[in-house]
Amino acid sequence: MDSPYYDFTASDDATVFWFESIWQDDVIKKQIKISATSIPNFYALALVDLMADGSLSDVNRPRHGNVEKVLATVLQTMLVFMDKHPDSTIFFMGSTPARTRLYQIAIQRELESAESIFSIQGLIKGSFYDFQPGNQYEGFVVTRKTSRLIR
Amino acid sequence: MKTAEKTQKPGAVKKQLGQYKTLDEAAAAKVKQAEQLLATVDWSTFKK
Numbered sequence: 001m002d003s004p005y006y007d008f009t010a011s012d013d014a015t016v017f018w019f020e021s022i023w024q025d026d027v028i029k030k031q032i033k034i035s036a037t038s039i040p041n042f043y044a045l046a047l048v049d050l051m052a053d054g055s056l057s058d059v060n061r062p063r064h065g066n067v068e069k070v071l072a073t074v075l076q077t078m079l080v081f082m083d084k085h086p087d088s089t090i091f092f093m094g095s096t097p098a099r100t101r102l103y104q105i106a107i108q109r110e111l112e113s114a115e116s117i118f119s120i121q122g123l124i125k126g127s128f129y130d131f132q133p134g135n136q137y138e139g140f141v142v143t144r145k146t147s148r149l150i151r
Numbered sequence: 152m153k154t155a156e157k158t159q160k161p162g163a164v165k166k167q168l169g170q171y172k173t174l175d176e177a178a179a180a181k182v183k184q185a186e187q188l189l190a191t192v193d194w195s196t197f198k199k
Contacts (some may be wrong), residue, residue: 016174031180038184046181048174056177059169089199095169113184119198123188127196139188145199 001079001139005072014084017077018134023066030058032074034081034090042141043085045092047074058095071106075114075142093123093139100138107140108133119143 008019017032029050034043047070048056078090094100107120111131114120121128122137128134170179 026156031174033174033181035178035182037182037189039186039189041184042189044178044182044185046174046178048171048177051170055169056174057169058171058177058181091189093185093188095184119196123192126191127193128198129196130198141197 001072001075001117002112003072003110003113004069005076006069008073008077010077010080014081017080019073021066021070028060030070032077034077037091041087041089043081043088043090045074045078045090047092059099060145066110067102068106071103072110075110075118078142079117079144086144089141089143091139091141101136103140104137117145119145 008017010017011092015034019030019032021028021030022111031048031050033046035046036042037044046058048058049060051057051060081090082088092103094103104122107114109125111120111133119142120131121141122131122135123129123139124135124137124142128141129137131137131140171180
């Protein structure tokens with residue numbers, strides 16, 4: 001969790017986050033919402049881009065070479081969420097298999113530092129496995145190992 | 152046989168897959184996607 005991340009703003013209940021992905025002279029406004037699912041303590045994370053026409057997209061092609069920094073920001077928002085919802089598990093996956101692979105690559109880069117705080121499991125064909133680099137997952141679940149003081 | 156034509160009002164924005172008007176709408180779609188995948192999970196493999 002030492003990687004640089006973007007400053008973000010959080011809603012009071014720490015379920016909605018806003019930040020700007022900045023790459024060279026281009027800025028993409030991003031929003032995250034973490035929502036309860038029908039499974040107790042399981043939440044789903046949505047990450048979307050604000051488009052020029054005002055709509056939101058989760059299939060916008062990443063045009064910034066900063067996926068790692070965006071994912072580092074997502075992990076930081078998870079920490080803030082889990083401060084307020086300590087028993088939660090967050091599920092996330094890309095909107096397409098290609099985006100899920102991008103997340104996987106970014107998780108691999110963050111894994112060493114993130115593992116001290118988070119337990120990360122990947123989903124393959126209906127089973128969860130401890131995250132291992134090189135495997136191809138359909139989605140990821142994150143729980144927090146350690147408690148942390150609220151910032 | 153007459154073929155029905157799909158018409159689009161001038162100026163209307165065609166909604167694309169993965170495009171949403173609101174964050175709540177995007178979040179609801181993600182919850183649905185997650186629940187569909189998690190419905191098939193063997194929960195004995197999940198480590199809490």
